[in-house]
Amino acid sequence: MDVIKNVFRTNIRQYGMIVALVLITLLFQFLSDGILLKPLNVTNLIQQNSYILVLAIGMVMVIITGHIDLSVGSVAAFVGALSAIMMVDYGMPFYAATVLSLLIGAAVGAWQGFWVAYVRIPSFIVTLAGMLLFRGLTMIVLNGQSIAPFPKAFQKISTGFLPDFGSNSVHMLTIVVGAALSLVTVVQELRSRRTQQKYGFDVLPMPWFVLKLAVMVAVINIFTFVLARYKGIPFILILLFALVVVYTFVMKRTVMGRHVYAIGGNEKAAKLSGVKTKKVTFWVFVNMGALAALSGLIYAARLNAATPKAGVNFELDAIAAAFIGGASASGGIGTVVGAIIGGLVMGVMNNGMSLIGLGIDWQQGIKGLVLLLAVSFDIYNKNKSGA
Secondary structure (H helix, E strand, C coil): CHHHHHHHHHCHHHHHHHHHHHHHHHHHHHHCCCCCCCHHHHHHHHHHHHHHHHHHHHHHHHHHCCCCCCCHHHHHHHHHHHHHHHHHHCCCCHHHHHHHHHHHHHHHHHHHHHHHHCCCCCHHHHHHHHHHHHHHHHHHHHCCCCECCCCHHHHHHHHCECCCCCCCCCCHHHHHHHHHHHHHHHHHHHHHHHHHHHCCCCCCCHHHHHHHHHHHHHHHHHHHHHHHCCCCCEHHHHHHHHHHHHHHHHHHHCHHHHHHHHHHHCHHHHHHCCCCHHHHHHHHHHHHHHHHHHHHHHHHHHHCCECCCCCCCHHHHHHHHHHHCCCCCCCCCCCHHHHHHHHHHHHHHHHHHHHCCCCHHHHHHHHHHHHHHHHHHHHHHHHHHHC
Protein backbone atom coordinates (compact mmCIF):
# COMPACT_ATOMS: atom_id res chain seq x y z
CA MET A 1 0.00 0.00 0.00
CA ASP A 2 2.90 2.35 0.75
CA VAL A 3 4.31 1.73 -2.73
CA ILE A 4 0.96 2.72 -4.30
CA LYS A 5 0.87 5.90 -2.20
CA ASN A 6 4.44 6.81 -3.20
CA VAL A 7 3.76 6.23 -6.89
CA PHE A 8 0.56 8.30 -6.73
CA ARG A 9 2.29 11.09 -4.77
CA THR A 10 5.10 11.24 -7.34
CA ASN A 11 2.60 11.54 -10.22
CA ILE A 12 -0.13 13.46 -8.41
CA ARG A 13 -0.30 16.21 -11.06
CA GLN A 14 -0.59 13.82 -13.98
CA TYR A 15 -3.05 11.41 -12.34
CA GLY A 16 -5.06 14.25 -10.79
CA MET A 17 -5.71 15.94 -14.14
CA ILE A 18 -6.54 12.64 -15.86
CA VAL A 19 -9.10 11.90 -13.13
CA ALA A 20 -10.46 15.46 -13.47
CA LEU A 21 -10.77 15.07 -17.27
CA VAL A 22 -12.65 11.77 -16.88
CA LEU A 23 -15.02 13.21 -14.25
CA ILE A 24 -15.72 16.37 -16.28
CA THR A 25 -16.37 14.24 -19.40
CA LEU A 26 -18.79 11.95 -17.51
CA LEU A 27 -20.55 14.96 -15.95
CA PHE A 28 -21.22 16.67 -19.29
CA GLN A 29 -22.06 13.35 -20.95
CA PHE A 30 -24.84 13.00 -18.36
CA LEU A 31 -25.96 16.64 -18.50
CA SER A 32 -26.04 16.69 -22.32
CA ASP A 33 -28.10 13.48 -22.49
CA GLY A 34 -25.28 11.57 -24.17
CA ILE A 35 -24.50 14.09 -26.92
CA LEU A 36 -20.95 14.87 -25.73
CA LEU A 37 -19.46 11.48 -26.66
CA LYS A 38 -21.35 10.95 -29.90
CA PRO A 39 -18.89 10.25 -32.77
CA LEU A 40 -19.66 13.50 -34.62
CA ASN A 41 -19.21 15.62 -31.48
CA VAL A 42 -15.97 13.86 -30.47
CA THR A 43 -14.54 14.57 -33.93
CA ASN A 44 -15.67 18.21 -33.71
CA LEU A 45 -14.10 18.45 -30.25
CA ILE A 46 -10.72 17.38 -31.66
CA GLN A 47 -10.91 19.74 -34.63
CA GLN A 48 -12.19 22.71 -32.61
CA ASN A 49 -9.41 22.48 -30.01
CA SER A 50 -6.51 21.40 -32.22
CA TYR A 51 -5.02 24.89 -32.63
CA ILE A 52 -5.14 25.53 -28.86
CA LEU A 53 -3.44 22.18 -28.16
CA VAL A 54 -0.66 23.05 -30.63
CA LEU A 55 -0.14 26.37 -28.82
CA ALA A 56 -0.22 24.63 -25.42
CA ILE A 57 2.75 22.45 -26.41
CA GLY A 58 4.90 25.50 -27.11
CA MET A 59 3.48 27.49 -24.20
CA VAL A 60 4.34 24.87 -21.60
CA MET A 61 7.98 25.03 -22.70
CA VAL A 62 7.94 28.82 -22.39
CA ILE A 63 6.37 28.59 -18.92
CA ILE A 64 8.86 25.92 -17.80
CA THR A 65 11.69 28.35 -18.54
CA GLY A 66 9.94 30.88 -16.29
CA HIS A 67 8.59 33.11 -19.06
CA ILE A 68 5.23 33.82 -20.70
CA ASP A 69 4.09 34.57 -24.26
CA LEU A 70 1.04 36.81 -24.68
CA SER A 71 1.50 37.28 -28.43
CA VAL A 72 0.69 33.79 -29.75
CA GLY A 73 -2.91 34.58 -30.71
CA SER A 74 -1.87 37.67 -32.67
CA VAL A 75 1.02 35.81 -34.33
CA ALA A 76 -1.38 33.00 -35.33
CA ALA A 77 -3.74 35.57 -36.88
CA PHE A 78 -0.86 37.38 -38.64
CA VAL A 79 0.58 34.20 -40.17
CA GLY A 80 -2.92 33.02 -41.17
CA ALA A 81 -3.43 36.35 -42.95
CA LEU A 82 -0.10 36.09 -44.79
CA SER A 83 -0.84 32.48 -45.81
CA ALA A 84 -4.17 33.62 -47.29
CA ILE A 85 -2.46 36.36 -49.28
CA MET A 86 0.11 33.87 -50.59
CA MET A 87 -2.38 31.12 -51.49
CA VAL A 88 -5.54 33.03 -52.42
CA ASP A 89 -4.25 36.31 -53.84
CA TYR A 90 -0.99 35.13 -55.41
CA GLY A 91 -1.87 31.49 -56.16
CA MET A 92 1.19 30.05 -54.42
CA PRO A 93 1.11 26.23 -53.97
CA PHE A 94 -0.21 25.41 -50.49
CA TYR A 95 2.86 23.38 -49.45
CA ALA A 96 5.24 26.24 -50.33
CA ALA A 97 3.03 28.77 -48.56
CA THR A 98 2.82 26.48 -45.50
CA VAL A 99 6.59 26.14 -45.21
CA LEU A 100 7.09 29.88 -45.72
CA SER A 101 4.43 30.64 -43.10
CA LEU A 102 6.16 28.42 -40.54
CA LEU A 103 9.46 30.17 -41.26
CA ILE A 104 7.78 33.56 -40.75
CA GLY A 105 6.43 32.33 -37.41
CA ALA A 106 9.91 31.17 -36.38
CA ALA A 107 11.33 34.56 -37.40
CA VAL A 108 8.73 36.30 -35.22
CA GLY A 109 9.74 34.01 -32.36
CA ALA A 110 13.41 34.85 -32.98
CA TRP A 111 12.58 38.58 -32.87
CA GLN A 112 10.87 38.24 -29.51
CA GLY A 113 13.39 35.74 -28.18
CA PHE A 114 16.22 38.18 -28.92
CA TRP A 115 14.69 40.89 -26.73
CA VAL A 116 13.92 38.44 -23.92
CA ALA A 117 17.13 36.37 -23.94
CA TYR A 118 19.82 38.86 -24.93
CA VAL A 119 18.45 42.33 -24.08
CA ARG A 120 16.86 40.91 -20.89
CA ILE A 121 13.53 42.70 -21.27
CA PRO A 122 10.85 40.77 -19.32
CA SER A 123 8.90 38.38 -21.57
CA PHE A 124 5.61 39.83 -20.34
CA ILE A 125 6.52 43.25 -21.80
CA VAL A 126 8.05 41.92 -25.02
CA THR A 127 5.14 39.63 -25.85
CA LEU A 128 2.53 42.19 -24.78
CA ALA A 129 4.13 44.54 -27.32
CA GLY A 130 4.12 41.66 -29.83
CA MET A 131 0.44 41.02 -29.17
CA LEU A 132 -0.40 44.63 -30.07
CA LEU A 133 2.07 44.83 -32.96
CA PHE A 134 1.01 41.67 -34.78
CA ARG A 135 -2.69 42.29 -34.20
CA GLY A 136 -2.22 45.68 -35.87
CA LEU A 137 -0.22 44.16 -38.73
CA THR A 138 -2.95 41.54 -39.25
CA MET A 139 -5.53 44.27 -39.76
CA ILE A 140 -3.17 46.17 -42.07
CA VAL A 141 -2.35 43.23 -44.38
CA LEU A 142 -6.01 42.15 -44.52
CA ASN A 143 -7.21 45.75 -44.88
CA GLY A 144 -9.91 44.95 -42.33
CA GLN A 145 -11.51 42.27 -44.54
CA SER A 146 -11.52 38.47 -44.69
CA ILE A 147 -9.74 36.57 -47.46
CA ALA A 148 -11.22 33.27 -48.70
CA PRO A 149 -11.48 30.52 -49.85
CA PHE A 150 -8.33 28.45 -49.36
CA PRO A 151 -7.36 25.60 -51.72
CA LYS A 152 -9.13 22.30 -50.95
CA ALA A 153 -5.83 20.53 -50.29
CA PHE A 154 -4.91 23.09 -47.63
CA GLN A 155 -8.32 22.79 -45.94
CA LYS A 156 -7.72 19.07 -45.43
CA ILE A 157 -5.00 19.88 -42.87
CA SER A 158 -7.80 20.70 -40.44
CA THR A 159 -10.88 18.98 -41.88
CA GLY A 160 -9.52 15.91 -43.73
CA PHE A 161 -9.63 12.26 -42.59
CA LEU A 162 -7.55 9.14 -43.16
CA PRO A 163 -8.94 7.14 -46.10
CA ASP A 164 -10.33 3.65 -45.46
CA PHE A 165 -9.91 0.38 -47.30
CA GLY A 166 -13.17 -0.94 -48.75
CA SER A 167 -16.60 0.49 -48.05
CA ASN A 168 -17.70 -0.18 -44.48
CA SER A 169 -20.13 1.40 -42.04
CA VAL A 170 -17.25 1.39 -39.54
CA HIS A 171 -13.86 2.88 -40.51
CA MET A 172 -11.73 -0.30 -40.38
CA LEU A 173 -8.35 1.43 -40.69
CA THR A 174 -9.13 3.36 -37.49
CA ILE A 175 -9.87 0.08 -35.67
CA VAL A 176 -6.53 -1.34 -36.88
CA VAL A 177 -4.71 1.81 -35.73
CA GLY A 178 -6.33 1.48 -32.30
CA ALA A 179 -5.15 -2.14 -31.96
CA ALA A 180 -1.62 -1.17 -33.04
CA LEU A 181 -1.52 1.73 -30.55
CA SER A 182 -2.68 -0.65 -27.79
CA LEU A 183 0.20 -3.01 -28.56
CA VAL A 184 2.75 -0.18 -28.62
CA THR A 185 1.40 1.15 -25.31
CA VAL A 186 1.69 -2.24 -23.59
CA VAL A 187 5.27 -2.76 -24.84
CA GLN A 188 6.28 0.79 -23.81
CA GLU A 189 4.77 0.43 -20.32
CA LEU A 190 6.49 -2.93 -19.77
CA ARG A 191 9.82 -1.48 -20.89
CA SER A 192 9.36 1.55 -18.62
CA ARG A 193 8.51 -0.71 -15.67
CA ARG A 194 11.65 -2.81 -16.19
CA THR A 195 13.79 0.34 -16.37
CA GLN A 196 12.30 1.68 -13.12
CA GLN A 197 12.89 -1.64 -11.37
CA LYS A 198 16.46 -1.73 -12.65
CA TYR A 199 17.25 1.60 -10.97
CA GLY A 200 15.35 0.82 -7.77
CA PHE A 201 12.36 3.15 -8.24
CA ASP A 202 8.94 2.39 -6.74
CA VAL A 203 6.61 0.63 -9.20
CA LEU A 204 2.99 -0.42 -8.94
CA PRO A 205 2.34 -3.98 -7.70
CA MET A 206 1.71 -6.35 -10.62
CA PRO A 207 -2.12 -6.57 -10.16
CA TRP A 208 -2.39 -2.75 -10.17
CA PHE A 209 -0.03 -2.53 -13.13
CA VAL A 210 -2.14 -5.01 -15.10
CA LEU A 211 -5.27 -3.02 -14.19
CA LYS A 212 -3.58 0.19 -15.37
CA LEU A 213 -2.66 -1.45 -18.69
CA ALA A 214 -6.19 -2.79 -19.13
CA VAL A 215 -7.69 0.67 -18.55
CA MET A 216 -5.25 2.30 -21.00
CA VAL A 217 -5.94 -0.28 -23.71
CA ALA A 218 -9.70 0.02 -23.14
CA VAL A 219 -9.59 3.83 -23.42
CA ILE A 220 -7.52 3.71 -26.64
CA ASN A 221 -9.86 1.18 -28.30
CA ILE A 222 -13.08 2.85 -27.15
CA PHE A 223 -11.77 6.20 -28.42
CA THR A 224 -10.77 4.81 -31.83
CA PHE A 225 -14.06 2.90 -32.11
CA VAL A 226 -16.00 6.13 -31.49
CA LEU A 227 -13.97 7.85 -34.24
CA ALA A 228 -14.46 4.82 -36.54
CA ARG A 229 -18.23 5.20 -36.29
CA TYR A 230 -18.03 8.63 -37.99
CA LYS A 231 -15.31 9.22 -40.60
CA GLY A 232 -12.27 7.77 -38.86
CA ILE A 233 -9.11 9.53 -37.71
CA PRO A 234 -8.82 13.23 -38.64
CA PHE A 235 -5.52 14.33 -40.18
CA ILE A 236 -5.18 16.93 -37.44
CA LEU A 237 -5.21 14.19 -34.77
CA ILE A 238 -2.24 12.50 -36.48
CA LEU A 239 -0.39 15.83 -36.50
CA LEU A 240 -1.15 16.39 -32.80
CA PHE A 241 -0.03 12.86 -31.91
CA ALA A 242 3.25 13.36 -33.79
CA LEU A 243 3.88 16.70 -32.04
CA VAL A 244 3.19 15.19 -28.60
CA VAL A 245 5.56 12.24 -29.24
CA VAL A 246 8.36 14.45 -30.61
CA TYR A 247 8.14 17.14 -27.93
CA THR A 248 7.77 14.63 -25.10
CA PHE A 249 10.94 12.92 -26.35
CA VAL A 250 12.76 16.27 -26.60
CA MET A 251 11.77 17.34 -23.09
CA LYS A 252 12.46 13.99 -21.41
CA ARG A 253 15.34 12.45 -23.34
CA THR A 254 17.49 15.24 -24.80
CA VAL A 255 20.04 17.72 -23.49
CA MET A 256 17.90 20.60 -24.76
CA GLY A 257 14.95 19.41 -22.69
CA ARG A 258 17.03 19.05 -19.53
CA HIS A 259 18.43 22.55 -20.05
CA VAL A 260 14.92 24.00 -20.38
CA TYR A 261 13.96 22.49 -17.01
CA ALA A 262 17.26 23.62 -15.47
CA ILE A 263 16.71 27.25 -16.51
CA GLY A 264 13.20 27.23 -15.06
CA GLY A 265 14.38 25.64 -11.82
CA ASN A 266 17.25 28.05 -11.18
CA GLU A 267 18.65 30.11 -14.05
CA LYS A 268 21.78 31.26 -12.18
CA ALA A 269 22.66 27.72 -11.10
CA ALA A 270 22.06 26.47 -14.64
CA LYS A 271 24.38 29.14 -16.05
CA LEU A 272 27.10 28.23 -13.54
CA SER A 273 26.68 24.58 -14.57
CA GLY A 274 27.54 25.44 -18.17
CA VAL A 275 24.03 25.78 -19.63
CA LYS A 276 23.88 28.43 -22.35
CA THR A 277 20.81 30.03 -20.82
CA LYS A 278 20.42 32.85 -23.36
CA LYS A 279 20.67 30.49 -26.32
CA VAL A 280 18.16 28.00 -24.87
CA THR A 281 15.67 30.76 -24.01
CA PHE A 282 16.07 32.21 -27.52
CA TRP A 283 15.28 28.84 -29.17
CA VAL A 284 12.29 28.25 -26.89
CA PHE A 285 10.76 31.46 -28.25
CA VAL A 286 11.68 30.53 -31.85
CA ASN A 287 9.87 27.23 -31.30
CA MET A 288 6.87 29.05 -29.84
CA GLY A 289 6.71 31.30 -32.89
CA ALA A 290 6.75 28.33 -35.27
CA LEU A 291 4.00 26.55 -33.31
CA ALA A 292 1.93 29.77 -33.22
CA ALA A 293 2.26 29.90 -37.01
CA LEU A 294 1.16 26.26 -37.27
CA SER A 295 -1.82 27.03 -35.03
CA GLY A 296 -2.75 29.96 -37.26
CA LEU A 297 -2.60 27.76 -40.36
CA ILE A 298 -4.80 25.09 -38.72
CA TYR A 299 -7.35 27.70 -37.66
CA ALA A 300 -7.40 29.32 -41.11
CA ALA A 301 -7.81 25.90 -42.77
CA ARG A 302 -10.72 25.02 -40.49
CA LEU A 303 -12.42 28.39 -40.97
CA ASN A 304 -11.52 28.39 -44.69
CA ALA A 305 -10.75 32.09 -44.35
CA ALA A 306 -8.25 34.52 -42.85
CA THR A 307 -10.03 37.09 -40.69
CA PRO A 308 -8.86 40.13 -38.66
CA LYS A 309 -10.51 38.63 -35.54
CA ALA A 310 -8.68 35.28 -35.76
CA GLY A 311 -6.64 34.22 -32.73
CA VAL A 312 -8.49 36.36 -30.18
CA ASN A 313 -7.91 34.93 -26.67
CA PHE A 314 -5.84 32.01 -28.04
CA GLU A 315 -3.00 33.01 -25.72
CA LEU A 316 -5.27 32.88 -22.67
CA ASP A 317 -6.54 29.40 -23.53
CA ALA A 318 -3.00 28.13 -24.18
CA ILE A 319 -1.69 29.56 -20.90
CA ALA A 320 -4.68 28.13 -19.01
CA ALA A 321 -4.12 24.71 -20.61
CA ALA A 322 -0.47 24.69 -19.49
CA PHE A 323 -1.27 25.71 -15.90
CA ILE A 324 -4.27 23.39 -15.56
CA GLY A 325 -2.07 20.59 -16.91
CA GLY A 326 0.40 20.99 -14.05
CA ALA A 327 2.91 23.64 -15.13
CA SER A 328 4.23 25.74 -12.27
CA ALA A 329 3.78 29.50 -12.28
CA SER A 330 7.37 29.87 -11.01
CA GLY A 331 8.87 27.69 -13.78
CA GLY A 332 10.83 24.45 -13.79
CA ILE A 333 7.80 22.14 -13.71
CA GLY A 334 5.43 20.94 -16.43
CA THR A 335 5.03 18.33 -19.16
CA VAL A 336 3.83 18.30 -22.75
CA VAL A 337 1.30 15.55 -21.98
CA GLY A 338 0.05 17.57 -19.00
CA ALA A 339 -0.51 20.61 -21.24
CA ILE A 340 -2.49 18.45 -23.68
CA ILE A 341 -4.63 17.09 -20.82
CA GLY A 342 -5.16 20.66 -19.57
CA GLY A 343 -6.19 21.73 -23.07
CA LEU A 344 -8.63 18.83 -23.29
CA VAL A 345 -10.12 19.76 -19.91
CA MET A 346 -10.74 23.28 -21.25
CA GLY A 347 -12.06 21.94 -24.55
CA VAL A 348 -14.48 19.46 -22.96
CA MET A 349 -15.71 22.16 -20.58
CA ASN A 350 -16.28 24.63 -23.45
CA ASN A 351 -18.08 22.04 -25.56
CA GLY A 352 -20.09 20.63 -22.67
CA MET A 353 -21.23 24.03 -21.42
CA SER A 354 -22.30 24.98 -24.95
CA LEU A 355 -24.25 21.72 -25.31
CA ILE A 356 -26.22 22.33 -22.12
CA GLY A 357 -26.94 25.93 -23.11
CA LEU A 358 -24.75 27.91 -20.71
CA GLY A 359 -24.06 31.44 -21.96
CA ILE A 360 -20.59 32.76 -22.77
CA ASP A 361 -20.65 34.80 -19.55
CA TRP A 362 -21.00 31.70 -17.39
CA GLN A 363 -18.45 29.82 -19.51
CA GLN A 364 -15.79 32.50 -19.01
CA GLY A 365 -16.45 32.70 -15.26
CA ILE A 366 -16.24 28.94 -14.75
CA LYS A 367 -13.04 28.67 -16.82
CA GLY A 368 -11.51 31.43 -14.68
CA LEU A 369 -12.37 29.58 -11.48
CA VAL A 370 -10.90 26.32 -12.82
CA LEU A 371 -7.64 28.11 -13.68
CA LEU A 372 -7.48 29.69 -10.22
CA LEU A 373 -8.08 26.32 -8.54
CA ALA A 374 -5.35 24.67 -10.66
CA VAL A 375 -2.74 27.28 -9.70
CA SER A 376 -3.88 27.16 -6.05
CA PHE A 377 -3.37 23.40 -6.11
CA ASP A 378 0.15 23.95 -7.42
CA ILE A 379 0.98 26.45 -4.65
CA TYR A 380 -0.52 24.15 -1.99
CA ASN A 381 1.59 21.20 -3.12
CA LYS A 382 4.73 23.33 -3.26
CA ASN A 383 4.18 24.68 0.28
CA LYS A 384 3.41 21.19 1.57
CA SER A 385 6.55 19.68 0.05
CA GLY A 386 8.59 22.63 1.35
CA ALA A 387 7.24 22.03 4.84
